[in-house]
Amino acid sequence: MRSAPTPPRFAQRLLRWFCAPHRLDELEGDLDELFQDRIKSVGVHRARWRYWRDVLSLMRPFVIRRQHTDYPSPTHTTMIRNYLTVAFRNLARAKSYAFINIAGLSVGMAASALIALWIQSELTYDQFYSKTDRLFQVYNRDTFNGTTQAWETTPRPLAPALKQDYPDIDDASRYRPITFVLTANDKNVNIDGAFADPTFLNLFDFPFLTGNAQASLSEPNGIVITKSLAESLFGTTQALGKIIQVDHKDSFSVTGVLDDLPDNSRFSSISYLLPYNYFISLGWGSDDWSSNNEYTFVLLKDKVDPAMAENKIKRVTAQHLKGVLDDVSHRHIFLHPASKWHLYSKQDNGQLVDGKIVTVRLFGIIAAFILLIAAVNFINLSTARSEKRAKEVGIRKVAGAQKRSLVFQFISESVLLAFFAGLLALLLIVLCIPLFNTITGKQLSLAFGSVSFWLAAPGFVLFTGLLAGSYPAFYLASFQPIRVMKGTYQPVAAVFSPRKGLVVAQFTFTIVLIIATLVIRQQIHHAQNRESGYDQNNLLFAYLHGDLPSHYEALQQDLLRSGAAVSVGRSLGPLTDINSRQWGVSWPGSTKADKDIEFDRFGTDTDFLTTMGTKLTAGRALDVRQFPTDSNAVMLNETAVKTMHLKNPVGTSIRFLKQDWQVVGVLKDFVFASPYDPINPVIVSGPGQSVSLGWTSMRLNPANATAKNLEVIEAVFKKYNPGYPFEYTFADESYKAKFADEQRVGVLTSLFSGLSIFIACLGLFGLAAYTAQQRTKEIGIRKTLGASVASIVQLLTKEFIYLTLAAFLIGAPIGWYAMHRWLEDYTYRITIGIDVFTVTLLSAILIVLLTVSFQAIKAALVNPVKSLRSE
Amino acid sequence: MKGTYLGEFEEVVLLAVAIRDGDAYGAAVVNEIEQQMGRSVNLGAVHSALHRLQEKGLVKSEMGGISPERGGRRKRLYSVTAYGRRVLEEVRQLRNQMWDAIPRTAWS
Numbered sequence: 001m002r003s004a005p006t007p008p009r010f011a012q013r014l015l016r017w018f019c020a021p022h023r024l025d026e027l028e029g030d031l032d033e034l035f036q037d038r039i040k041s042v043g044v045h046r047a048r049w050r051y052w053r054d055v056l057s058l059m060r061p062f063v064i065r066r067q068h069t070d071y072p073s074p075t076h077t078t079m080i081r082n083y084l085t086v087a088f089r090n091l092a093r094a095k096s097y098a099f100i101n102i103a104g105l106s107v108g109m110a111a112s113a114l115i116a117l118w119i120q121s122e123l124t125y126d127q128f129y130s131k132t133d134r135l136f137q138v139y140n141r142d143t144f145n146g147t148t149q150a151w152e153t154t155p156r157p158l159a160p161a162l163k164q165d166y167p168d169i170d171d172a173s174r175y176r177p178i179t180f181v182l183t184a185n186d187k188n189v190n191i192d193g194a195f196a197d198p199t200f201l202n203l204f205d206f207p208f209l210t211g212n213a214q215a216s217l218s219e220p221n222g223i224v225i226t227k228s229l230a231e232s233l234f235g236t237t238q239a240l241g242k243i244i245q246v247d248h249k250d251s252f253s254v255t256g257v258l259d260d261l262p263d264n265s266r267f268s269s270i271s272y273l274l275p276y277n278y279f280i281s282l283g284w285g286s287d288d289w290s291s292n293n294e295y296t297f298v299l300l301k302d303k304v305d306p307a308m309a310e311n312k313i314k315r316v317t318a319q320h321l322k323g324v325l326d327d328v329s330h331r332h333i334f335l336h337p338a339s340k341w342h343l344y345s346k347q348d349n350g351q352l353v354d355g356k357i358v359t360v361r362l363f364g365i366i367a368a369f370i371l372l373i374a375a376v377n378f379i380n381l382s383t384a385r386s387e388k389r390a391k392e393v394g395i396r397k398v399a400g401a402q403k404r405s406l407v408f409q410f411i412s413e414s415v416l417l418a419f420f421a422g423l424l425a426l427l428l429i430v431l432c433i434p435l436f437n438t439i440t441g442k443q444l445s446l447a448f449g450s451v452s453f454w455l456a457a458p459g460f461v462l463f464t465g466l467l468a469g470s471y472p473a474f475y476l477a478s479f480q481p482i483r484v485m486k487g488t489y490q491p492v493a494a495v496f497s498p499r500k501g502l503v504v505a506q507f508t509f510t511i512v513l514i515i516a517t518l519v520i521r522q523q524i525h526h527a528q529n530r531e532s533g534y535d536q537n538n539l540l541f542a543y544l545h546g547d548l549p550s551h552y553e554a555l556q557q558d559l560l561r562s563g564a565a566v567s568v569g570r571s572l573g574p575l576t577d578i579n580s581r582q583w584g585v586s587w588p589g590s591t592k593a594d595k596d597i598e599f600d601r602f603g604t605d606t607d608f609l610t611t612m613g614t615k616l617t618a619g620r621a622l623d624v625r626q627f628p629t630d631s632n633a634v635m636l637n638e639t640a641v642k643t644m645h646l647k648n649p650v651g652t653s654i655r656f657l658k659q660d661w662q663v664v665g666v667l668k669d670f671v672f673a674s675p676y677d678p679i680n681p682v683i684v685s686g687p688g689q690s691v692s693l694g695w696t697s698m699r700l701n702p703a704n705a706t707a708k709n710l711e712v713i714e715a716v717f718k719k720y721n722p723g724y725p726f727e728y729t730f731a732d733e734s735y736k737a738k739f740a741d742e743q744r745v746g747v748l749t750s751l752f753s754g755l756s757i758f759i760a761c762l763g764l765f766g767l768a769a770y771t772a773q774q775r776t777k778e779i780g781i782r783k784t785l786g787a788s789v790a791s792i793v794q795l796l797t798k799e800f801i802y803l804t805l806a807a808f809l810i811g812a813p814i815g816w817y818a819m820h821r822w823l824e825d826y827t828y829r830i831t832i833g834i835d836v837f838t839v840t841l842l843s844a845i846l847i848v849l850l851t852v853s854f855q856a857i858k859a860a861l862v863n864p865v866k867s868l869r870s871e
Numbered sequence: 872m873k874g875t876y877l878g879e880f881e882e883v884v885l886l887a888v889a890i891r892d893g894d895a896y897g898a899a900v901v902n903e904i905e906q907q908m909g910r911s912v913n914l915g916a917v918h919s920a921l922h923r924l925q926e927k928g929l930v931k932s933e934m935g936g937i938s939p940e941r942g943g944r945r946k947r948l949y950s951v952t953a954y955g956r957r958v959l960e961e962v963r964q965l966r967n968q969m970w971d972a973i974p975r976t977a978w979s
Contacts, residue, residue, distance in 0.1 A: 029944030057915025
C-alpha cells in the first residue's frame with residue numbers, strides 16, 4: 001500500500017525556518033489543505049510544485065516579522081548587549097583611564113604591527129618563485145690556514161658540468177651581475193643588469209609582459225629588460241624587437257619585457273638580462289676551474305633530497321682542481337636553499353649560520369614586548385581600579401551570574417577596548433608607514449585588498465584583547481559577593497603584588513632598550529671618529545668608460561689644467577671599496593702556509609699619495625712617470641709589513657702572479673673597508689700586470705665650489721667620451737654609507753625605546769593618578785597634622801622609584817649581556833662603560849619622577865579642608 | 872473613496888471573504904478565487920492582501936477552532952467589517968454610476 005503523498009519536505013523546512021512562530025500553524029494548515037485539494041484536482045506532481053510556489057510567495061516581511069511581546073525572552077545577544085552597555089558606561093565614566101588604555105594599546109599595536117609587516121616582508125624574500133623549494137645556489141667551501149671559509153662565487157664550467165653529469169640536477173644557470181651603459185633613441189642610461197644562461201628564466205619564473213621565457217635569452221643578441229627600463233628607454237612597454245646598444249658597441253634586440261622584479265627578490269636591483277654567451281664572447285673572465293667569479297644556481301629534480309644531491313656533487317670542483325691547487329682535500333661545493341638566501345647569508349667557519357635572521361628575531365622580541373607593555377598598562381589599571389567594579393560583580397553574582405559569564409563579560413570588554421585601539425592603530429600605521437619605510441628602506445603597505453589582512457586584523461585585535469584582558473577578567477570575576485557587598489572589601493596590600501611585578505617588568509624592558517640605544521650610538525660614534533688614514537673630503541672616483549682609457553693622458557692633463565682637480569691618478573677601483581684580493585704572495589722568509597694569507601690589493605700609476613691623502617712612513621711613493629721600473633713596484637701598508645715580518649721593507653722583493661715586485665714604500669694604515677673591521681694587509685701595486693687600472697681618482701680643487709668643479713670635470717669627460725653619462729662617487733659619501741646599517745638599527749632602537757618609554761609612562765601616570773586619588777583622605781589628614789608638600793610628594797613617589805631601581809637591577813645585566821653579544825660582531829668596538837648605566841639609571845629615574853610627580857604634586861597641593869569635608 | 876484605495880486584487884479578496892461568510896480563511900479564499908475567476912493565485916499573495924485589508928480595517932480576523940481535516944491545525948478566520956462592507960458598496964455604486972454614464976450609442 002502506498003502511503004499518502006506528503007508535501008515537499010524541504011519546502012516545509014524552509015517555511016518553518018523563516019516564518020514567525022505565531023503564524024506558522026495557520027499557514028501550514030492552509031498549505032496542507034490546498035495541497036490535499038490539489039492532489040485531487042491536478043495530481044501529486046503539480047500539487048507539490050504549487051506547494052513550493054506558495055511557500056516561496058509567503059516570504060514576505062509580514063510573515064517573517066516576529067511577534068512583539070512585552071515580556072523579555074533573554075538570549076545570549078541580550079546579555080552581550082548588556083555587557084556592551086556597561087562597558088560603554090564605564091569607559092565614559094572614567095574618560096582619562098579609557099584614554100590611557102586606548103592610547104597605550106593603539107601605540108603598542110601599531111608599533112608591533114609595523115614590525116610584524118617588516119618581519120613578514122623579510123621572511124618572504126625569494127619565496128615566491130614557483131620552484132622555490134627546489135632552487136639552490138652553489139657555494140664553495142675550503143680551509144685556508146686552518147680556518148674554513150665559504151663563498152658564493154664558483155668556476156664558470158661548474159653549471160654546465162652539473163647539469164650534464166648529475167641526473168638529480170634538473171637545470172643549472174650561471175649568473176654574473178654587470179653595469180653597462182644602454183643606449184636607445186639617443187638616450188643613455190648607466191644601469192645594473194646581469195649575464196645569465198637561457199635556463200635562468202626557467203629557474204626563476206619572473207612574469208613576462210611580452211616575449212616568452214624559453215626563447216628570450218637563447219638568441220645570441222637578445223636582451224630581456226624590465227618594464228621600468230622599457231618605459232625609461234622607449235616610453236612604452238611594447239618594446240619587443242626594438243634595438244638597444246650595449247656599452248656603445250654591440251646592438252641587441254629586445255626579446256622579452258619582464259614585469260618589474262618584486263622588492264623581496266635578490267634580483268630586484270637588476271634591470272636587464274643579457275645572454276651569458278655574450279659575456280664569454282667578450283673574452284672576460286676565464287674558463288679555468290680555479291677562477292671563482294660566477295654565481296651558479298641549480299634546480300633540483302622533483303622529490304630529490306637536497307642533502308643526497310649535495311653529497312653526490314660536493315667533490316666536483318675538487319676533482320677538476322687536482323694538480324692545479326696544492327691541496328684540494330678540503331675543497332667542497334654545497335647547496336644553499338633559496339628560502340635561506342636572504343636571512344642566512346653570514347658565513348661562520350664555512351657554514352652559513354645566520355645573518356638577517358638575527359635582526360628578524362630581535363625585532364620579533366621587541367614587537368612582542370611592546371605589545372606586552374601596552375597590555376600590562378591595561379592589566380594594572382583594571383586591577384587597581386577593581387574596587388570600582390566590585391559592587392557590580394557582587395550584584396551580578398547575587399542575581400545568579402556564573403563566574404564563567406563574568407569572565408566572558410570582562411574579556412569582551414577588553415576586546416571592545418582593543419577594537420577601538422585597533423582602529424586608532426590602523427590610522428597610526430597608515431600615517432607612519434611612509435616614515436617607517438624611509439627608515440627601513442622597504443616598500444611596506446597594508447594589503448587592504450587581501451583576505452589575509454581581514455583575517456589577521458581581527459585576529460590581532462582578539463589576541464591583544466585576550467592578552468590584556470584575561471588576567472583582570474579572572475581577577476575581577478573571582479570577587480566574593482559577601483565581602484564586596486558588605487563594603488568591607490579592601491584590596492590586599494601584599495609586599496609583592498603582581499601589579500608591582502608587572503611595572504618592574506615594563507621598566508626592565510624599557511631599561512634594556514635604553515641601554516641598547518646608548519651602546520649602539522656610542523659604537524657608531526666610535527667608528528665614525530676612527531682615523532681613516534686618508535683625506536675623504538673632495539675625493540672623487542669615476543670609472544673610465546668607453547674611450548677614456550685610450551685618451552687617459554690627455555684627460556688627465558685637461559683635468560689638471562682646468563683647475564678643477566689638483567691631483568689625478570689611475571686606480572683599480574675606488575679607495576673606499578676592496579678592489580681585489582691577492583693570495584699566493586711570497587717574500588724572503590715566507591713559509592708555505594703564508595701563501596694562504598689574503599692581501600687586499602689596490603693599483604696606482606702615480607700620485608697615489610697626493611690624490612688620496614695617505615701618509616708615507618718609509619721609502620718613496622710609487623711614480624711610473626718618474627721611474628718607469630715602478631710598473632713592477634709595490635707599496636705596502638704597515639699591517640702588511642707587520643704580517644710579513646719584514647725588518648727593512650723598502651728594497652725587498654716580493655713575488656706574486658709569477659712575477660717579482662720591488663717594495664718602494666710603506667704607507668700608513670688607512671681604513672677602506674668596513675670601519676668596524678681590523679685593517680687588512682694591503683699591497684698597492686704598479687700597473688705592471690694584467691689587471692687594468694679602470695678607474696680614476698681625483699682630488700678636487702678645494703678653492704672652488706664643489707658644484708663648479710663637477711661641472712668642469714663633466715665637460716672634460718664629455719669631450720673625450722660623449723656617449724656616456726658622467727657618473728662618480730664621493731669618498732666621504734661612500735664612507736658614510738658604510739654606517740647605514742648600524743644607523744638604521746640605531747634609529748629603530750631609539751624609536752622603539754622611545755615608544756616603550758611612552759607606553760610605560762602612560763601606565764605609570766594612570767597608576768599614580770589612581771593612588772593619589774585613593775589616598776586623598778590620608779593626604780588631607782597628614783596635611784592638617786602639619787606634613788609639608790615635599791614630604792607628601794615624597795610619600796607618593798617613593799614606591800615608584802623603588803620599582804624603577806628594581807627594574808634597573810634586573811635590566812642592567814640583561815642589557816649589558818645583550819649588547820656585549822652585539823658588539824662581538826665588530827672587531828673595532830667600544831667597551832661598555834659605567835657611563836652607559838649611569839645615564840640609563842638617571843634618565844629612567846628622571847622620567848619616572850616627571851611622570852609621577854605631576855600627580856603627586858597635584859594631590860599634595862589640594863586644600864585639606866576640601867578633601868576632608870566631603871564624605 | 873474617502874482615502875481608502877482598494878486595489879483590484881484586494882477587491883477580489885475582499886469579495887471572496889464576503890462570499891465565504893464566516894468560513895473565510897487563507898486556503899478557502901484561494902479556492903474561492905480560483906473557482907470564481909478560473910485563475911490560479913499564490914497563497915502568499917492572498918495572505919498579503921488579507922494582511923493589508925486588515926491593516927486598513929476592512930476585515931477582522933480571529934483564530935478558529937481545531938479541525939481534524941487540517942491535522943489539528945487552527946484556521947485564522949476573516950470576516951468583513953462594517954467599514955469593509957461600506958467600502959465594497961461604494962465601489963459597486965461607483966461602478967454602476969459609471970456604467971450608467973456610458974452613452975447608449977457607444978456600443979453600437
